[in-house]
Amino acid sequence: MGLIPNLLHMNPRKPSGIKEIARLAKVSIGTVDRVLHNRKGVAASTRARVLRIIEQTGYTKNITASRLKLASTHRIRIAILIPEISEPWSYWRLQQNGIEKAAAELKELGVTVAYFYFDVNKPADFRKKWQKIRTADFQAVVTVPFLKKAVTQLLEEAEVHHVQVVFLDTERPLLGKACFIRQNSYDAGRVAGRLLYGLVGEQGHYLVVNLLRDAKIQINCQQREEGFRSFFKENAPHLLPQLHTLNHPLNTDELLAGVLEPFVKPERPLGIFVSSARAFMVAGALRHFPHSKTFLAGFDLNQQNIACLKKGEIHFIIHQKPEYQGYTAVKSIYNHLVHEEAPAVKVDIPIEIIVKENLPSYIHREWA
Amino acid sequence: MGLIPNLLHMNPRKPSGIKEIARLAKVSIGTVDRVLHNRKGVAASTRARVLRIIEQTGYTKNITASRLKLASTHRIRIAILIPEISEPWSYWRLQQNGIEKAAAELKELGVTVAYFYFDVNKPADFRKKWQKIRTADFQAVVTVPFLKKAVTQLLEEAEVHHVQVVFLDTERPLLGKACFIRQNSYDAGRVAGRLLYGLVGEQGHYLVVNLLRDAKIQINCQQREEGFRSFFKENAPHLLPQLHTLNHPLNTDELLAGVLEPFVKPERPLGIFVSSARAFMVAGALRHFPHSKTFLAGFDLNQQNIACLKKGEIHFIIHQKPEYQGYTAVKSIYNHLVHEEAPAVKVDIPIEIIVKENLPSYIHREWA
């Protein structure tokens, strides 16, 4: 340890980075810095010379050093504008966990995130919170595209104020060049079609169950159903007469089991695609028909779905990786702001298929 | 931009980090540094006082600043000891792509990786390359546990020389506390069992195809078969008589189609599980039996398998995410060496299921 003299200190390494560029271009580091940041105050000839050296040496700036310097003065501020988190295991809580993990990693690089929660039923609340964000110079905002008109306004104002917008979990055809982190719902529906068709086969019937909140269907669920139907249209069009849809309001008095009864026949297999995260409710209702040959596919690894998967009551779950979405949103924004040549944030979350047997490899592990 | 005076420069922020600790403990930053690095030369009372302050303030060192300083003197050197890469699309090439991506990200933090390739058929070559690594002070080595005896020796010597070892793609029961990045082959086989059973059902027959290189079965393939069989043992033991194994040497003169023929009967469905990355070969052979009801599952998203998946000749692919494995190996080593409290590297790659419909979400996307 102490026996070997420290050779590195005897022959100092030749400087790399901006200092080396300055030496080669016969200017000071100040000038190189001005060129790199496109600041004025550099003669055209000097600028060209410096740029040539930068080109030739393939210089890239040391982001570690840059962020170390900037962390104290020019922080990167990201606003998170998401629906109020009611249940402790809600989808947005998971997204937020991912966001917080990213924030922790980026903290010492001068990145801060601030949360703003809005009431999904009140567009005015969304607008109000956005105005707070807009007037508080954030570089970026991560939000959801639920409230169509309010979001359109947000996009326009964000463009004017140079605030980067990233949508989580969006499906709405996005105006302009908005960024997003989402899973393709249409394709996810197609995957569910493939999986249930494989299990149920030609002799069976099929049912799409949309569980409605406030009597209206979510856009995600709608697109998933379209994808599901498109699979059959392309691969087994003769089965379309056997493919039905059940829209069932969650806040109804009717029991789900009762509504399902006409579809469940002991003599023929039934494939049920639940377009939302509540497949476990359908699984519960199906316990009234113990001798039916029913196969169930749905979304999201919440605790109830996991339990049903383990018991064999749900056969396939499609995972949306909410934590990963949140994590990726923040990380991508950072990368985009820091490496200027980095592409805009457009991430398609893979459509991951969970069955009973690969569940452990998903829940016993870090998700990032 | 220039209109607002820079307030941050007028009221300087109170220092954070080591300086603040020093101020509170009424010592210099040198002493704090000595305490943080457990170096001698600090009075016991002073050390206790500093440690108390560190505890109270919840100080954590700024790794950005630390690496900036250390990058020039104490680089983190990682050796990669993997089989020679023959084919351009080989599995190890993909792993190496992931490694290189991680290396690029960590370059400015003073991390360097060096590659050593060995001939998988020559344990002596493996040993020779390892000796080169051992004598060249690397902090860590990423390798594969193929050659049992040579690897045991490596592990012992690495422990003595404080070289961290991380195995890629391992299944061998690992001696001691070795680290790994792998997919659980047994569980992957079980997943394949679930998927094929779902498609083929009770009336079908099942076949495990092990494609042998040099007449011997790879340990991965063996464990996958065990997992596959265990699924049927648990879920459909009555089908075990209908479950056969075919070990087929790749360098034989016999045609695969000929060997498969006795198993393929037009009247009954057949589920084939190929335990390696060459399911496309079985798919090719099956083209001789166009009217058979055959279902095929295998591993890895190589180009031939992808083509078969798109054509519907292969029904399920299990993805091992080789690029992600390589990336994770290097990143995890870095995190472990840099955050001393970080856990040892033990990563289970999730068993990801690919069908025709979710393939696009896997191949049109960054894997990290």
Next chain:
DNA sequence: TTTTTGAGTGTTAACGTTCACGGCGTGAAT
């Protein structure tokens, strides 16, 4: 002619961490 401007430069002090070096003391050896 002298002063003033300002465009084009160089200089320097940070950001938080690291570590060699040197400078105090106190106690032991000469």
Next chain:
DNA sequence: ATTCACGCCGTGAACGTTAACACTCAAAAA
């Protein structure tokens, strides 16, 4: 009494980047 050793601690120069500030000339304004 003078030297030497050594435990304990502070100082300062880096790492590469940033940006305010200071300086130097020219040409334009007085």
